[in-house]
Amino acid sequence: EVHLLDSGGGLVQPGGSLRLSCAASGFTFSSYSMTWVRQAPGKGLEWVSFISDSGSRTNYADSVKGRFTTSRDKSKKTLYLQMNSLKVDDTAVYYCAKIGTGNYFEDWGQGTLVTVS
C-alpha cells in the first residue's frame, strides 16, 4: 500500500525558511515523478512544484519560483521542499503527491501546515 508522510511544517516569520519532507513507502520511489500541492486556509488547491523520477527535471509555479526548491533522496525515499523568503501568502497546508503515468496525482500525503506570520 502506498504511504506518503508529510512533515516539517510549523510557524515561521516572514522572510524565514522551512524544509518540508515527504517520506514514501509502498512503491518504487525512484520510478515516479512527485509533486507538491498547497491549500491556503479555506481556499482551493494550488500546484507548487514538480520533480521527475530521476530528479533531473524540476518545475515550479510562478508564485514560488526562485524561492522554493524541490529535491529528492533516492536512498531515503524522501521528497523535500526547501522554502526560502517565505511570505504571509505562503501560509497553507502542503501536500506531497505521487504522479501517475498520465500526469494525475494518484496518491497524496496527509499534509503539513505551514504558517507564516
Place this chain on the structure above:
Amino acid sequence: QSVLTQPPSVSGAPGQRVTISCTGSSSNIGAGYDVHWYQQLPGTAPKLLIYGDISRPSGVPDRFSASKSGTSASLAITGLQAEDEADYYCQSYDSSLIGYVFGSGTKVSVL
C-alpha cells in the same frame, strides 16, 4: 484566479444526479491534455476520483462519471448520497504556464 473555472457550489437531494463543469482554454483542456478529478472530504487530503478524462481508479463507485468536450469537462454524480458531500476539483496541464493547473473547486451539498 484559477485557470480552470468551476461553479462554487452545487446541491441535490439524495438519489438525484448532479453535474460539475470545468471550463478551461486552448492551452489546457482544449489542447487535448487529460482532465482529472479529485474529491476532498472535510478535513482530509484530496483523493483521486477520475483520471484520464473518464477512468475511475479501483474502489471508486460507478456513480461517478466524467466526460470532456472541447475546452470543457464535467463530472457527474448519480444517485447522490450523503457521503458525497465534499469539495471536488478538476486538474489538467497548461502548456502556456508550463505546469499543472487546478479548477477553483466545487462544494457539493446533499439536501
